[in-house]
Amino acid sequence: MTSHIQKIVLGSGCFWGAEKGYESLPGVMNAVSGYSDGLDVEPSYSVITKPKNKFNPHNHAEVVEITYNTNFISTEILLKHYFESHDPTQLNKQGNDVGTQYRSIILYTNEDQKRDAEKVIAIYQELLNKFDYGKIVTQIKSLKEFHKAEAYHQDYIKKNPNGYCPDHSTGVKFNIPNKSDAPNNQSLKEGKYIVIIEPQDYCFYCEKFKSETLNDYSGSIPVIFRLASQLGQLKIKSPTWATPTIIFLKDGEEVFGHQGIMSSKEFYQALGFFKLGKSEAYKVAFEDATDRRFCKEYNIFKNTPDGIFVDKISGVPLFDTRDRYNSFSGWLSFTKPIDGAVYSKPDNSNGMKRIEIRSTISDIHLGHVFPDGPGGLPRYCINATVLEFKKRSN
Incomplete structure (x- = not known):
């Protein structure tokens, strides 16, 4: 390995999020999750997580082996990211993850890395002191052996897109903002x-x-x-x-x-309840109810100035007043939606065969479309309570 391509092994709690964080840094060539610094303990996830090893001082730590190019990222900068991304004052834990496998540890592969680690720790300890944090407990050791973790742990965040990233950082940065x-x-x-x-x-x-x-x-x-x-x-x-x-x-x-x-559907349903409560508008949007004919909102919206009707939850434009007409039905009527704003699906509820219209972005129920519009055009029969109006800007 050429001198500017180096490896260092860092432990800061659960390796899933840490691995992804290192991969995002310019100059990092590879990040691999694994186990290290154990003695007489099999380096596998099933073994290091056994109850008998939870507080075993000889247990392996969850670590990430980082390969990086020092022409693009220095060891010092890499270690600053490391300290800013976890709480190095917590002994054998990070947040709710408790046990020796979650210890804070730096495993260096050359003496320059060791000196950089000691230097960065000294600087960061002074910063932490200003915010009433305790003593840094990060261990600094020479790397003896790195054991690559099982395949399902590699790129775990990418493979499991519906989750969260744990953030156990202190919030203390090396460049302290005013x-x-x-x-x-x-x-x-x-x-x-x-x-x-x-x-x-x-x-x-x-x-x-x-x-x-x-x-x-x-x-x-x-x-x-x-x-x-x-x-x-x-x-x-x-x-x-x-x-x-x-x-x-x-x-x-x-x-x-x-x-x-x-998910978008979960977010908009939560937002809908937050904004609308258990109102009639919420029941229309999320429980497929229908406005009363000639309801208050209909009477407000039937004669607005030139403009756009938007989704009440997402704010996305749905219908244009230029496509609105009076069908005398008691519901807002349009000959077409804005391109891509809605989608349709069969609706066989209440003993009827209809075509339902829903918002593409928020997935709220908007109304139905019928083939009896003016001049052979469709009639989009839309509930006014799930819309907001925006006057067209010049």
Whole structure:
């Protein structure tokens, strides 16, 4: 191995999230989950997790073997990421994971790595002291042998996309931001907000949640991102060590929360209840109910100015006033939806054969489509209570 290609083995609790975090760093060529630093204990997951080995000082630690190019990432920078991504003051545990397999440990492969580890620990201890953390208990040892973990542990986060990334970090960074840079949560103490707790570093599940759900969201309840260490002034009941954690906040106080990733359907149903409660609109959107004919919302929306009707939950545009007409049915009627905004499915409920219309993004029930519109066009018969109106901007 050339001198600029090096290996180091790091233990910081459960290796699943740690492995993914290292892989996200520029200059890291490979990260492999495994076991190391054990004595007379078989290096396998089934053995190191046996109750008799939970507090065995000779048990193997869950570790990650990192291969990196020092031309692109120094050992010092790699170790700073390591310390920022867990709590090195916890002995034989990280959060709810308790046992010697979760110990904080650095296993170096050359003396330069050892010196860098000692240097970084000294710097980080001073920073932790300022925030009233205890003594760093990370062990520094020479690597004797690394045992690759079972195949199902490798790239575990990628293979299991519906979960969460544990975040046991202290929140203390090597480059400490000014206190004035910390977010002010005073504005969150009035009204409703969705607070997403994310980690200091990369989180696969957070990025998946953003790309699959939040990127399409444009609803009226704002989405706010915070670290677990940035929740001052707020009354949060949920544990904050898992990312993402999704908090539905009203007037600065958590109404309910969810640890880990949510599917789009789960997110929008939770958001629907948060926004609408057990109202008629909620029953229409999520229980397939139907507005009363000539309901209040219908009378408001039947003669709006030029504009767009949007999904009441996701905020996504659904129908255009230019396609609206008066069918005299008592429900809003359109000749077509905005392209891609809705989908249809058979509905044989209540002894009738109809075609149901649902929102593509939030999957809420919108109404039905019939073949009796003007000039041979369809009639999209839509419940007004699940819509909001936005006047068209010039």
